[in-house]
Amino acid sequence: FTAQAERRVRLGLxxxxxxxxxxxxxTPEQIKAHVDELAASYERPEDVKRWYFGDNRRMAEVEAVVIESNVTDFVLGKAKVSEKAISFDELMGQA
Incomplete structure (x- = not known):
């Protein structure tokens, strides 16, 4: 448990x-766009948007998702990515 906690803390840092x-x-624009995207799949998107924007905790969750996306895009933009075909068992560490 301690090793996992240390790993999570290091990753967070x-x-x-x-x-x-x-x-x-x-950015506020990214946050709004993400809420719009989430709300679009509902029957009453304006109600969903009000639900998100009406609660700071929900907005913090949306902000965290957007930041995570920004970090992912940044890292992938800098990384050299190569594809390698592997079996499902290999992927799951069972090969």
Missing amino acids: VVAELVRANNLQA
Whole structure:
């Protein structure tokens, strides 16, 4: 348990530093666009938008998702990505 907790803390610190150093914070426009996207699949999207915007905790969750997306896009933009075909068992570590 301690090793997992330490890993999560380290990962959180690395992500926080990436966000700070590369200005990857969520913009109000990104947050609004994400809420719009979430609400679009509902019958009454305006009610869903009000539900999100009416609660700071929900908005913090949306902001965290947007920041995570920004970090992912940033890292993938910098990384050299290559594809490798593997079996499902190999992927799951059972091969």
